[in-house]
Amino acid sequence: MRITEISVGAFLLAGIIALLVLALNVSGLNLSNAEGTYTVYARFENIGGLTARSKVTMSGVQIGRVSNIELDEKMLMARVEMQIFNSVDYLTTDSSAMILTAGLLGEKYIGVSVGAEDDVLKDGDYIRDTQSALVLEDLVGKFLLNKASE
Amino acid sequence: MNQLAQLGRGALGKLAAFGRSGIILGHVLVAKPQPRTMLPLLLQQIYFVGVLSLIIIVVSGLFIGMVLGLQGYTILVDYGSEQAVGQMVALSLVRELAPVVTALLFAGRAGSALTAEIGLMKATEQLSSLEMIGVDPLRRIIAPRFWAGFYCLPVLAAIFSVVGVYGGALVGVDWLGIYEGSFWANMQHSVDFFDDVLNGLFKAVVFGFVVTWIAVFQGYDCIPTSEGISQATTRTVVLSSLAVLALDFVLTALMFGDF
Numbered sequence: 001m002r003i004t005e006i007s008v009g010a011f012l013l014a015g016i017i018a019l020l021v022l023a024l025n026v027s028g029l030n031l032s033n034a035e036g037t038y039t040v041y042a043r044f045e046n047i048g049g050l051t052a053r054s055k056v057t058m059s060g061v062q063i064g065r066v067s068n069i070e071l072d073e074k075m076l077m078a079r080v081e082m083q084i085f086n087s088v089d090y091l092t093t094d095s096s097a098m099i100l101t102a103g104l105l106g107e108k109y110i111g112v113s114v115g116a117e118d119d120v121l122k123d124g125d126y127i128r129d130t131q132s133a134l135v136l137e138d139l140v141g142k143f144l145l146n147k148a149s150e
Numbered sequence: 151m152n153q154l155a156q157l158g159r160g161a162l163g164k165l166a167a168f169g170r171s172g173i174i175l176g177h178v179l180v181a182k183p184q185p186r187t188m189l190p191l192l193l194q195q196i197y198f199v200g201v202l203s204l205i206i207i208v209v210s211g212l213f214i215g216m217v218l219g220l221q222g223y224t225i226l227v228d229y230g231s232e233q234a235v236g237q238m239v240a241l242s243l244v245r246e247l248a249p250v251v252t253a254l255l256f257a258g259r260a261g262s263a264l265t266a267e268i269g270l271m272k273a274t275e276q277l278s279s280l281e282m283i284g285v286d287p288l289r290r291i292i293a294p295r296f297w298a299g300f301y302c303l304p305v306l307a308a309i310f311s312v313v314g315v316y317g318g319a320l321v322g323v324d325w326l327g328i329y330e331g332s333f334w335a336n337m338q339h340s341v342d343f344f345d346d347v348l349n350g351l352f353k354a355v356v357f358g359f360v361v362t363w364i365a366v367f368q369g370y371d372c373i374p375t376s377e378g379i380s381q382a383t384t385r386t387v388v389l390s391s392l393a394v395l396a397l398d399f400v401l402t403a404l405m406f407g408d409f
Binding site: 001005007008010012014015018019020021023025026028061088107142 | 187200244309311346409
């Protein structure tokens with residue numbers, strides 16, 4: 001009876017540990033990610049496969065994530081809403097945002113680089129200087145156009 | 151006319167069996183909990199269906215993870231994206247293979263044993279004797295076995311996933327030389343705890359419910375002869391495998407499909 005109880009206890013403990021490993025190691029659930037964020041917007045000509053929950057990075061380090069993407073009806077551009085961690089409070093007003101691709105076929109993410117101004121972006125501000133995603137068809141089109149005009 | 155009557159009798163028999171299984175399930179589910187007497191019985195059954203199934207689960211999880219890592223590598227290396235092996239192994243294990251393969255192994259390892267045990271109790275009239283001395287066999291025999299299976303399958307599936315992921319990492323990272331950092335980072339980026347891990351475990355909970363329900367019902371309802379017990383054991387394995395595979399499609403469509 002004693003051995004039964006011990007082994008059942010060990011079994012259930014193994015299950016709990018397995019769940020923890022799945023949570024922390026396999027799915028990368030970050031428990032300390034309760035840090036506050038502020039919202040920054042950016043308009044892009046073409047988001048080319050960027051989705052909500054994509055990363056926002058600076059020099060490759062994650063500083064936030066994309067929370068929403070919608071079409072700006074007046075300017076006919078994609079308006080991307082980003083949640084930036086509160087600890088990153090040094091994004092200047094002339095920062096630039098760029099849609100990048102991880103690897104050749106990897107997922108899309110936003111890379112932010114800081115400018116030279118003294119004023120910093122506040123909650124609800126827009127990043128003016130943006131560069132759209134690289135779309136293969138556009139590139140091929142430009143290449144052909146250049147060839148033709150030669 | 152005779153054939154028609156036979157068809158009708160067969161269908162009515164199936165329906166009646168389904169109804170009886172529902173009645174048993176109802177008795178098990180709404181029985182008044184008696185922790186004092188139930189807990190030792192439940193522990194004993196968790197030991198039988200859970201702890202003793204651990205070896206087959208760990209071994210098959212390890213090998214399935216290793217095979218996934220190897221197969222994924224040989225295909226993905228052609229496209230130069232062998233780092234994606236991590237996410238392929240983890241997603242296919244957590245979402246699909248862990249709950250399904252665990253449930254199939256569980257049906258073969260524990261479900262058949264449950265059916266045979268209960269069937270033999272019925273054939274040797276132990277169940278009737280229990281009733282005679284005023285003990286409800288549904289509560290004393292069936293309920294602990296049912297709950298044990300219900301609790302054990304998600305635990306086993308979680309262990310299966312973890313062992314499989316590390317098996318895939320063993321082959322991919324240690325033997326085939328995928329860069330360790332991108333292997334785990336890709337995996338962690340693509341696997342979501344709530345959408346993937348918890349949905350996979352929810353599948354395992356459903357399968358545990360269905361498999362043990364079928365197993366205890368087939369045992370309780372079998373023809374009390376040696377032939378009847380062998381038929382009931384076979385039916386347990388066949389029916390629960392079919393039920394698991396069919397339910398898996400339905401659950402996958404509901405969880406991950408766009409409709």
